[in-house]
Amino acid sequence: MREVFALINKEYNQERRQKYALNAILIYVVATLYIINLSFQQLDPLVWISMLWIILLFSTINACSRSFIQESNGSLLMFYSLVSPAKYLTAKYIYNLFWTLLLSAITLFGFILFFGNVFPSFGYISLILLVGGFGISANLTMSSAIASKGKGGAMLMAILSFPVMIPQLLLLIKLTKKALDGFAISGGYSLFVQLLAIDLIVVVVSYLLFPYLWRD
Amino acid sequence: MLKGAWWKITAILLLIYSITAGLFVRLGPGILNISPSIVSTDSVISLKVSAYHTHFNFQSEKSKFWLVFSPRNKDEKQVEICAFRTTQLTDTSIQLYFQTNTGLPFDFRATDSFIVGDLIINTAADGNIVLPDAVVIQRTNKYQTGGKQACVYQVSSEKAKYFNFPFRNSLYETVRNVLFHVPMWFAMMALFGMSLWYSIRYLLTQDMAYDMLSATYIRIGLVFATCGLITGAFWARFTWGKYWVLDDPKLNGAAIMCLMYFAYMVLRGSISSNTAKAKTSAVFNIFAAASVVPLLYIYPNMTSSLHPGNGGNVAFSNYDLNNNLRMVFYPACIAWILIGLWTTNITVRINKLDLKVKLKIADQSKKNK
Numbered sequence: 001m002r003e004v005f006a007l008i009n010k011e012y013n014q015e016r017r018q019k020y021a022l023n024a025i026l027i028y029v030v031a032t033l034y035i036i037n038l039s040f041q042q043l044d045p046l047v048w049i050s051m052l053w054i055i056l057l058f059s060t061i062n063a064c065s066r067s068f069i070q071e072s073n074g075s076l077l078m079f080y081s082l083v084s085p086a087k088y089l090t091a092k093y094i095y096n097l098f099w100t101l102l103l104s105a106i107t108l109f110g111f112i113l114f115f116g117n118v119f120p121s122f123g124y125i126s127l128i129l130l131v132g133g134f135g136i137s138a139n140l141t142m143s144s145a146i147a148s149k150g151k152g153g154a155m156l157m158a159i160l161s162f163p164v165m166i167p168q169l170l171l172l173i174k175l176t177k178k179a180l181d182g183f184a185i186s187g188g189y190s191l192f193v194q195l196l197a198i199d200l201i202v203v204v205v206s207y208l209l210f211p212y213l214w215r216d
Numbered sequence: 217m218l219k220g221a222w223w224k225i226t227a228i229l230l231l232i233y234s235i236t237a238g239l240f241v242r243l244g245p246g247i248l249n250i251s252p253s254i255v256s257t258d259s260v261i262s263l264k265v266s267a268y269h270t271h272f273n274f275q276s277e278k279s280k281f282w283l284v285f286s287p288r289n290k291d292e293k294q295v296e297i298c299a300f301r302t303t304q305l306t307d308t309s310i311q312l313y314f315q316t317n318t319g320l321p322f323d324f325r326a327t328d329s330f331i332v333g334d335l336i337i338n339t340a341a342d343g344n345i346v347l348p349d350a351v352v353i354q355r356t357n358k359y360q361t362g363g364k365q366a367c368v369y370q371v372s373s374e375k376a377k378y379f380n381f382p383f384r385n386s387l388y389e390t391v392r393n394v395l396f397h398v399p400m401w402f403a404m405m406a407l408f409g410m411s412l413w414y415s416i417r418y419l420l421t422q423d424m425a426y427d428m429l430s431a432t433y434i435r436i437g438l439v440f441a442t443c444g445l446i447t448g449a450f451w452a453r454f455t456w457g458k459y460w461v462l463d464d465p466k467l468n469g470a471a472i473m474c475l476m477y478f479a480y481m482v483l484r485g486s487i488s489s490n491t492a493k494a495k496t497s498a499v500f501n502i503f504a505a506a507s508v509v510p511l512l513y514i515y516p517n518m519t520s521s522l523h524p525g526n527g528g529n530v531a532f533s534n535y536d537l538n539n540n541l542r543m544v545f546y547p548a549c550i551a552w553i554l555i556g557l558w559t560t561n562i563t564v565r566i567n568k569l570d571l572k573v574k575l576k577i578a579d580q581s582k583k584n585k
């Protein structure tokens with residue numbers, strides 16, 4: 001566990017040294033929000049939801065794509081000799097999860113600020129964003145690990161992660177629509193179970209496959 | 217020489233069989249339309265029927281025409297009225313007269329302002345031909361009730377005398393596309409499944425031959441996916457009015473599949489080192505398949521579909537009334553899967569020869585130095 005924390009700490013320090021990364025993504029979110037605000041003026045609840053997820057999708061892809069792509073081959077070799085692949089993946093995963101949740105919170109608050117709250121209960125939408133964040137960050141961590149082997153950079157990352165994320169996104173959008181009408185537990189419960197099951201599949205498959213991927 | 221070729225011969229024979237049958241077997245008899253389709257009870261109903269591939273003039277004294285009204289309650293019987301007069305026009309069109317002014321043989325309920333009847337035609341050559349919900353009979357004030365059950369026909373044969381594909385309204389001749397469009401997706405699934413299997417084998421053994429197999433299966437699978445998309449698009453244009461419809465789970469599933477495997481090809485193209493390419497693409501293949509498979513379970517019950525068997529639509533088996541489509545459909549599926557495997561086999565052999573030639577050239581240039 002100490003190794004995982006050390007790795008997360010290293011990620012954090014790396015991020016802190018290049019200050020532009022955090023600011024760039026924050027400005028990215030705010031700028032898209034503002035453009036939507038200019039073009040729509042007022043948002044229909046369904047458009048509200050789709051816009052929320054589209055912005056979240058693109059900003060998280062941008063945020064998480066850096067996690068593996070920025071590593072040089074030399075540093076990967078060093079980590080390979082120091083820690084087990086599962087620990088390395090865990091550190092990346094937790095760090096990406098933190099980013100995803102932070103971006104979710106910022107986007108949600110931005111939307112509420114610009115367009116008003118459409119959800120009767122704040123708890124459900126937070127829960128959906130939380131559970132969704134687990135799956136999305138797991139997916140993006142693995143996609144970024146795969147994309148880092150190629151020369152395509154963030155572009156390749158987007159191509160690889162879109163089709164893989166669609167099942168989760170469909171469920172999340174459906175759940176969010178349910179949250180609009182106050183979220184009847186009867187219908188939402190099975191969707192939550194499905195979402196958690198997909199999260200679990202993605203996490204398990206990532207841990208199984210990552211050891212093969214990272215040693216060259 | 218021919219020892220290992222039995223499956224290739226099977227593939228060719230089945231392919232020839234399915235394509236010939238698919239293109240040349242005659243479509244069965246059916247009713248295209250009927251006019252007028254809304255009539256009222258206080259008159260003699262005169263209906264002009266246009267049909268397709270029927271033989272009204274063949275032993276015309278044996279031809280029978282009647283309307284069937286299904287009961288609203290379980291304790292009632294279904295009601296039939298027969299045509300009392302027919303005017304022969306041609307083999308495929310006929311004028312029918314039904315008498316309802318003496319009273320329909322059952323009561324309209326006070327709440328029913330209309331009843332809907334199915335038209336059934338039986339001829340000696342074509343057997344039973346049904347047009348469901350053919351005619352709507354509106355209630356008028358002058359209706360009478362309590363007529364007698366006029367006809368119980370003895371029909372000579374319920375099936376057509378020749379081998380045919382079932383006639384379905386709104387599909388017509390395009391029903392035979394089921395023998396070309398659907399096998400493409402079956403073959404694609406089989407090839408992608410094989411590729412997944414070889415990706416797993418590659419990760420376990422690190423044998424480059426498995427990587428080449430896996431990549432080739434995906435390449436050929438994508439060819440089949442493209443064929444499936446093209447045949448499907450034309451079919452959709454004919455039956456649904458558009459080349460592509462949104463919000464259909466099967467179409468979206470196909471789109472996601474194609475995106476995923478085209479991304480796989482892009483990923484392979486972007487890595488130069490051979491082992492890294494093999495390893496990464498195998499990992500992506502397994503990862504993507506594992507995260508897209510849940511889609512097959514969650515998606516179909518989320519939205520309705522225009523495809524048969526989804527969202528309240530009748531399944532494919534309901535289209536195939538006489539089981540003749542099935543006799544060509546299953547061989548066609550086997551044939552296209554085998555053709556897919558064969559194509560992959562040839563492509564892999566070409567790739568291997570290519571590698572050999574490259575190695576030899578490299579060897580020779582070394583020797584020359």
